[in-house]
Each structure stands twice: as structure tokens, then as C-alpha cells.
Amino acid sequence: MKKLSKENIKLIEINESNTKLIHKFLLGCNKSLKSFRYFEKRNIEQAIKLHEYTVTMTYKDSLIGYGHLDRDCYHTWLGICIADIWTGLGAGDILMESLTSKFPKRRISLTVDVENEAAINLYKKYGFETMKNVTKDVILMERK
Secondary structure, three states: OOOOOHHHEEEEEOOOOOOHHHHHHHHOOHHHHHOOOOOOOOOHHHHHOOEEEEEEEEEOOEEEEEEEEEEOOOOEEEEEEEOHHHOOOOHHHHHHHHHHHHOOOOOEEEEEEOOOHHHHHHHHHOOOEEEEEOOOOEEEEEEO
16 A cells, blocks of 8 residues: 555544544554553543543544544653554654644653654654663653
């Protein structure tokens, strides 16, 4: 399949009335959930109440991506997941552009698995720098 373009993608902002889209997306993620563990210990409906911006991404009738920005006392945190069969087609770029442009002057943080080179390269493309190792397998990256 060729690269996706913005014209073929629809971003759907998530609120309390359409969280079923996140549930449906996660069911179709397969291997991508190995590195996207955000909802492993969080209730979706409770978590999105803390988010400043949450979206799912569709291509035609397929849910292909998810992203969010949430804020704690000191940081805005970014989370992103692209369903494994859609990786490498530009979906991550489209989603990152949407997320990072929402609050262009804020420092944004994220954590990523050390072995996830494709994600690390994507984050660097959007101005994120490695700050430190959180564990031997996970790094903290920030866009200042």
C-alpha cells in the first residue's frame, strides 16, 4: 500500500460519549499493543477525563490510530499507537502533526521502548530529544 495522505484520513476527537472507538481500535491493534501499554492498568473512560485532547484515526472504515495529550502537574504527556498493519505508511506522521500542533509552545513528554527505533525516529522528527533512561528498556523523550 502507498503512503497515506491527510485527505484520506479522518481524525475523530474522543469524548465521554464515543469511547467505544478506543475499545474497538485496541481490539484491532495486535502486535502494536506490545509497545503501547497505556491502557493496561487504566480504565479508558476514566483516563480520557484527564486528557486534554484524544483522537482516533480512521482510513475509510478502518480504525488505524490513536493519540492523546494529557497533563499532570509538570508535564503534558503524549501517547500514540498505530495498528501494526498500518505502520510505515505515514499514519504516525499525520497523528504526530495533529498532537504536537495542539499545544505548540508546551513542553511535551513521552516514554518509548528502547527497541522501538521507528517510533524514536518519528519522535525525533517532531523535535523530541532523549532525556534519560527510565528503565533499561524505556527512555523518556521531551520536546521543549
